[in-house]
Amino acid sequence: xLVKRQEPSSSRPIDDYKTELFWCxxxxxxxxxxxxxxxxxxxxxxxxxxxxxxxxxSFSDVQYHEIVFVTVYQTNPRIWEEEGxxxxxxxxxxxx
Numbered sequence: 001x002l003v004k005r006q007e008p009s010s011s012r013p014i015d016d017y018k019t020e021l022f023w024c025x026x027x028x029x030x031x032x033x034x035x036x037x038x039x040x041x042x043x044x045x046x047x048x049x050x051x052x053x054x055x056x057x058s059f060s061d062v063q064y065h066e067i068v069f070v071t072v073y074q075t076n077p078r079i080w081e082e083e084g085x086x087x088x089x090x091x092x093x094x095x096x
Contacts, residue, residue, distance in 0.1 A: 015072040023064040030059055033070075 019033035028037040037054045040047070 013071050013073060014075070016070060018067065018069050021066050021068060022059045022062050023066075024059050025061040025063055030054065030056060 017033050019031050022030040022032070024030065028039050030037045035053060035055065036051050037056075039050045041050065042048070
């Protein structure tokens with residue numbers, strides 16, 4: 001598989017959408033448009049985002065609610081390095 005580094009300035013939006021986020025007391029953030037839930041964790045110097053699909057349509061004990069507009073520039077994972085150049089591992093597949 002051939003990969004090429006994708007420069008941030010060359011990125012064009014893939015998709016955009018408006019969604020509602022529900023921050024609940026169970027530690028998860030529910031996204032109503034993508035039908036996913038996310039949990040943000042920190043362990044020392046590491047910051048992790050855990051994401052999984054969900055079918056929940058009602059939420060109990062909502063701590064915070066917001067409507068946001070999301071712009072998607074890529075779907076490949078990215079890695080943030082504090083001691084490096086920031087978003088350093090941003091690759092896109094150009095051929096297989």
